Amino acid sequence: MPYTMTRSSDGQMHISTVTDVQALRILRRALRLHADVAADKHHTVTITRTRLILDGEDTAERRTVLTLRPEPRAPRLTRTQYEDLARIRQAGTAARLRPDGRIGGMFCQVPSAAARRLLDRGLAVTADGDRVSIGIAGLLAAAAHEHPVRTTTPRGWHDPENGRLPTTRQHRRHPYQVPDFSSTAVCSCGFRAAADRRPFASTFARQHLEQVLRDALLTA
Numbered sequence: 001m002p003y004t005m006t007r008s009s010d011g012q013m014h015i016s017t018v019t020d021v022q023a024l025r026i027l028r029r030a031l032r033l034h035a036d037v038a039a040d041k042h043h044t045v046t047i048t049r050t051r052l053i054l055d056g057e058d059t060a061e062r063r064t065v066l067t068l069r070p071e072p073r074a075p076r077l078t079r080t081q082y083e084d085l086a087r088i089r090q091a092g093t094a095a096r097l098r099p100d101g102r103i104g105g106m107f108c109q110v111p112s113a114a115a116r117r118l119l120d121r122g123l124a125v126t127a128d129g130d131r132v133s134i135g136i137a138g139l140l141a142a143a144a145h146e147h148p149v150r151t152t153t154p155r156g157w158h159d160p161e162n163g164r165l166p167t168t169r170q171h172r173r174h175p176y177q178v179p180d181f182s183s184t185a186v187c188s189c190g191f192r193a194a195a196d197r198r199p200f201a202s203t204f205a206r207q208h209l210e211q212v213l214r215d216a217l218l219t220a
């Protein structure tokens, strides 16, 4: 699965296409150079590197921004794919693509058809010969799979639980009811953030997802 890479530096913009292997290499190099990395819900990766350069007697800041947008859009993982990726990650540097197409080097190998799909979709990549690593798409898809963050549906206008009629001014279209438009962002990892309106809860959910995606990129 290729990436569309946009490189902006000094007011110039350059667009190119890079492979999964190249994209992973670019990310790893950026991490070594202590660049800032981020990913959004579309799994587009943004790498920002700021350097100080000499400008005559002075120093100036030069910023380079790279974005890597997956084409086509980032895949969702099946449970099996998630488990296969987890085993490859666990095997670390021992994971290898075998001549028969299976991914070996761990206790339970990935069958060749499943291995082919992981590689075709860039979830796993072979770099340095037959060594198998998790690709950027795999890192992000696994993190999204582990963090299915959502927002709860607000109750809206509803009958008061205690059976007592609301003492506040009655709403014309909802007489005898009380309003509740609060919503909570919840994730299976235990993350919870309550807000008094759903759009705010959605913002908390997005921030949580972006945080876990960023953490996933740091493990590349």
Ligand SMILES: [Zn+2]
Residues within 6 Å of the ligand: 146, 147, 148, 149, 187, 188, 189, 190, 191, 208, 212
């Ligand atoms: Zn979570």
